Each structure stands twice: as structure tokens, then as C-alpha cells.
Amino acid sequence: MREIRAKLNDIAKRRGIFWNSYDIYGGVGGFYDYGPVGSLMKKNLLDIWLEEFVYKDGLFLIDAPAIGPEIVYRASGHLEKFTDYMVRCKSCGHAFRTDELIKDYVEFPDALGPEEIEKVIRDHGIVCPDCGGELGEVEEFHLMFSTRIGLDKIGFLRPETAQGIFVNFPTLYRINREKLPMGVAQIGRGYRNEISPRQGVIRQREFQMAEIELFVDPEDKFNEDMIEDYPLPLLTMNGENIKISAKEAYKSGLVDGYILYYMVKIMKFMERIGVDTSKVRFRQHHREELAHYSKDTWDCEVLISRGWVEVLGISYRGAYDLEHHMRYSGVDMRAFRKFKEPKKVRRSRVIPRMEILGPMFKGNAMKIAQQMEEMEIEGEKKELKIEVNGKTYEVPSEAYDVVDEEVTLAGERFIPHVVEPSFGIDRILYSILEHSFYEREDSGYKVLRIKPEIAAIKAGVFPLMAKDGMDSKAREIMKTLRERGINAYYDESGSIGRRYARADEIGVPFCITIDYQTLKDSTVTIRERDSTEQKRISITELPDMLDSLIKGKLEFSEI
RNA sequence: GCAGGCGUAGUGUAGUCUGGCAGCACAAGGGCCUUCCAAGCCCUUAGCCCGGGUUCAAAUCCCGGCGCCUGCACCA
Numbered sequence: 001m002r003e004i005r006a007k008l009n010d011i012a013k014r015r016g017i018f019w020n021s022y023d024i025y026g027g028v029g030g031f032y033d034y035g036p037v038g039s040l041m042k043k044n045l046l047d048i049w050l051e052e053f054v055y056k057d058g059l060f061l062i063d064a065p066a067i068g069p070e071i072v073y074r075a076s077g078h079l080e081k082f083t084d085y086m087v088r089c090k091s092c093g094h095a096f097r098t099d100e101l102i103k104d105y106v107e108f109p110d111a112l113g114p115e116e117i118e119k120v121i122r123d124h125g126i127v128c129p130d131c132g133g134e135l136g137e138v139e140e141f142h143l144m145f146s147t148r149i150g151l152d153k154i155g156f157l158r159p160e161t162a163q164g165i166f167v168n169f170p171t172l173y174r175i176n177r178e179k180l181p182m183g184v185a186q187i188g189r190g191y192r193n194e195i196s197p198r199q200g201v202i203r204q205r206e207f208q209m210a211e212i213e214l215f216v217d218p219e220d221k222f223n224e225d226m227i228e229d230y231p232l233p234l235l236t237m238n239g240e241n242i243k244i245s246a247k248e249a250y251k252s253g254l255v256d257g258y259i260l261y262y263m264v265k266i267m268k269f270m271e272r273i274g275v276d277t278s279k280v281r282f283r284q285h286h287r288e289e290l291a292h293y294s295k296d297t298w299d300c301e302v303l304i305s306r307g308w309v310e311v312l313g314i315s316y317r318g319a320y321d322l323e324h325h326m327r328y329s330g331v332d333m334r335a336f337r338k339f340k341e342p343k344k345v346r347r348s349r350v351i352p353r354m355e356i357l358g359p360m361f362k363g364n365a366m367k368i369a370q371q372m373e374e375m376e377i378e379g380e381k382k383e384l385k386i387e388v389n390g391k392t393y394e395v396p397s398e399a400y401d402v403v404d405e406e407v408t409l410a411g412e413r414f415i416p417h418v419v420e421p422s423f424g425i426d427r428i429l430y431s432i433l434e435h436s437f438y439e440r441e442d443s444g445y446k447v448l449r450i451k452p453e454i455a456a457i458k459a460g461v462f463p464l465m466a467k468d469g470m471d472s473k474a475r476e477i478m479k480t481l482r483e484r485g486i487n488a489y490y491d492e493s494g495s496i497g498r499r500y501a502r503a504d505e506i507g508v509p510f511c512i513t514i515d516y517q518t519l520k521d522s523t524v525t526i527r528e529r530d531s532t533e534q535k536r537i538s539i540t541e542l543p544d545m546l547d548s549l550i551k552g553k554l555e556f557s558e559i
Numbered sequence: 560g561c562a563g564g565c566g567u568a569g570u571g572u573a574g575u576c577u578g579g580c581a582g583c584a585c586a587a588g589g590g591c592c593u594u595c596c597a598a599g600c601c602c603u604u605a606g607c608c609c610g611g612g613u614u615c616a617a618a619u620c621c622c623g624g625c626g627c628c629u630g631c632a633c634c635a
Contacts, residue, residue: 196560
């Protein structure tokens, strides 16, 4: 199994798919460059992603910055959850997460700062669980890269692109003319300062993401017709491996409707881009491994040489993110849901008496009054506790009146729920590479059997020999193809077989060869990568035919 | 981050123990030959991970760093 990785890495570096970054300085772990071939493959993959997930479903696409101010990641919960406190044993050197060490002594280990944690360790005489040695100082470890915005503002590099969408919800909701469901996609890089990223392109510190946030009204009934009948390989929370049709999975309530909708789309996407769908499954997260924002998550895993690897996740994030941004920013992140019939409601409304509040709270009076107006008072008037900017103010009962009134409500406000399919593009591309790699049985030559749509270069144009005008004819044909928008290249070096082999290694699906017959009757041979079969066609029909072959509208066997 | 192993042309490796001109194969570039799947012949390019130390002399020994692999821990 490691062999395929070694062979692939060899081709990747030699032929320009990817390699470890900053090579001349010894390389830096967790960072990879895509070369001339790999970049085009990734670009083609992202184009198909856009087509399948954005254009076909009419989603929005946005492009937000990678750097965000501290408050955004405080609100999202990443700052807290992505920071671990660790201690290292002074004698054996093993590292431990402090929350694990102190959880038996403290009720909320996550709530403590480094000094408090150290105190707990000292007070309870906690020692190294492995060797009993003395523990060192508490160290903080951030999984987020931090930087500086301007002179002294702290900024973080996004660990996911999602927050760039959430913070824009009110604007996007308006642009969508206040309708749900609303899907917003974003393609961008995410950054995580992994402690030891040692799985090649599978675990990078800077990686390509493509994410969708689907905002839905949790009270809307899911439209069952959206789910196509498609067999899905599921690995449930209980460890059960089942093959179940999407419709059945919906009826049994095993998986949320929207998540199922995406599962089916993802299976078809995998098929189109050339991931072996017999090596794909959806694995449900256990409750304890759910991310801090998620209620239910299904990972899409692909079987490669390293075992089952998560290439994307579909999370049910509920109202978590919008709720938090609403609380931290004070901006209303809610959507409006109209009642079928307007409702008449009796309610008691608070009317603040500004002449009392004004002198009492000065500049904060307006904000306090605003909050009071949203409160429901039942029974006796009493002192109110109002929180503004993190401070609590006590408002005496004489500072407001309560009026009973009957109002007609057209609808209500609510925080939309979010379903998030989040794609790790690098991992998907790597899966494609592993699944399409093979060695020819007779010769042992290496071939990347990647889909023509994904292939970086679509056609090689070779003169049988670089003489007698075959070379200039070949250059001419290459130029025609390039002008037609087909990425072609010319190669005259070495024997024809060698050139085919070079093309096979980077997955060039079609090779055009110009021979002596071409000079007589203007026909060329076209060779298909996987079968190595050749057919003879006229130069005039070549560009159209190649275009159809690449787009999958024409099979090579049909020529 | 810890422990162990490893790091030599683009790639794969020999040489390291026992310090003394860095070698081989493939790939790549040029030429000859060649009428369709890495053929052959000639030529060429190109390397000791980085830094320090020991030594007359370091790829080789020592120290530090970086990177890769395996395990632990961490992570999805």
C-alpha cells in the first residue's frame, strides 16, 4: 500500500503535479505546491464542483477574506475550542492535554486559564500519568494561525471558510429577497496550524476548501421529492455498515433530508470526477467527536492507501453560528417567517420611561430601553436586570410601564438552521490520483487513468519522426487545437512509444500522431490512453471530435 | 512535541561501520538511427538537507537545526 504512495509521489514531483513547498530551504511540513500539471487538475476539479453544486442548484458564490479579526473567531467558538492547553512531563517528555489531567478535580476544566490550571496541578499533586515524573509549565497551543491586522489588532487566518458566509448572512438574505432556503458557496483556502502534519497532501496546514452553507427554515417541511433514489453506503454511529437507498434512509429517519440530498449529489460528483465509488462511504460521527458547532455530522470517506480518509463532511450546524454572531455583534441575524394567517395575540408590552432611564444610565439608556421593549413581563412589575456590553444594569420597576394590548402578528423572526457540506479539495484530488493510478500489466508502465475532464493536458501531438515535414504539420495541428480551447502540447523527443508513456504518466487521455500518411491524405491517428487503441481520422474533424471526447459526449469506441 | 529510523544529481540507490579524487541505473537535453507504444549508439547537464565543530583532510565522526518515515500524543 505504501508502494502506490511512493510511486505517485515520484510522478507528482517529476512531472509537476505537487511537491513539498520551500524545497530549497529544506521544505516546511504541511505545505505543498501544486505544479503545472496539478494546478490545472485542481482548477478543472473546482470547475466541475462549481457546475455540480453551485450552478445546478442556483446557489450564491461569495469570496471573503482569509484573515478575520479576533472577535469573529471568538464568536464562532474557534478561539476557545481550537486552543489546547498542554503540559509536558519533565522526565519522559510526553505531552498531555491539561483538560484530561484535571477533569477529575474540576467541574469545568475548559473554563480555566493557564495559571488556574497550573494551580490545580500543583494543589492536587498531579504527576505524569506515564512515568510519574514532575509536570512542566502549561503551554498554550493554538490550532489557528494568528497574525496582526494593522498595528495592534489581533487577526486570525480562517480555519474554515464558513465564517465568511455566516457574518454576511443579513446582506445575503436581503440579496436573495428574504427567501429561504438559501445556499451560499465559497471556494478558498483554510489554515490550521497542525502540530505534526505527517500525511502528505492529506493533512496540510494550508488547504483548499470548497464549502456550502445552506440556510433553511427548521419548520419548513422537507420536500421528499428532492431525494433521488440512489444506493448509499453508510457507516452509522453504532458501527453498522449498511447499503441503503436514499429514499429509505429518509423514511426511516436515519439521516436528515438535506444531508441525504447532498449525499446523493456527492456520490454522483465522485463518479463524474473519477473517484471509485465502491471505495466511498458516509460515516456518522459519534456524539463525542462532533465539532463544537455541530449536531449531526456525516463524513464522506474514501478508501486510499492510508485507509479510510475523510474528504468532506456534511454537518448539521443548526442555529449555532448565526446565534453566536448575533450575540457578539448585536446585529439581528434572524430571518422572517410569515404565518399562514395573521395571528392576533394579547401581550403585555414594556414601555420604558425615558425621563427616568435617561438620567440614570446616561449613554447606555437607549440600549437598555431597546432590550426592555423586547422583554415579556408576567405578573408583578419588578426590578429588571439588563445586560449591555457585558455589564449588568439594574432597572427599578418605576422606570417602566406595562401595557396590555392586542396585536396582529404577520409572522415571526427566527434563526435559520444551517446544513454545511464542506469539501477538502486536496484530499479529493489525491483520492482521484490514487484511484486512477495503475501499471500496465505487460510493460509495468505507469498510467494515470483520470477522466479527460480532470486531466491537465487533453492531448499530445506527436510527429512519428521529426523530419520530412511531419514536425511542422504536428505543430500546426497543436496550434489549431489550442485555439479551439483544447490544452494540447507538442513532443518530438525520443521514440513514439516513449512519448506515449510520458503522456500516460500525467493522464493525457488522447495522443495525436502525424505520420507519412498524414502528409498524403490529411488524416492522423488518435490514440486513447487506457486501451492504447488507435483510430485514423481526418484533420478537419479532429478538433470537434476531441472536444466531444473530452466532454464525455462521445466515446472513443464510437469513432 | 517525545522515542526510534532515515536524508547522496530530477528519481531510485552504492559509498558512511573502518575519514583520503562521489559511483551506478533510470529520467532529462543534444546528435545519429528509426514508418506507432520507455529499442540502440555517441555526447551533455546534474548531487552528499542546512549550520557549526573535530581533523592535514568530513558524504563518512560529534553537536544543533530542518525535513521525511514508524509509533505515541495531537488532529478530522
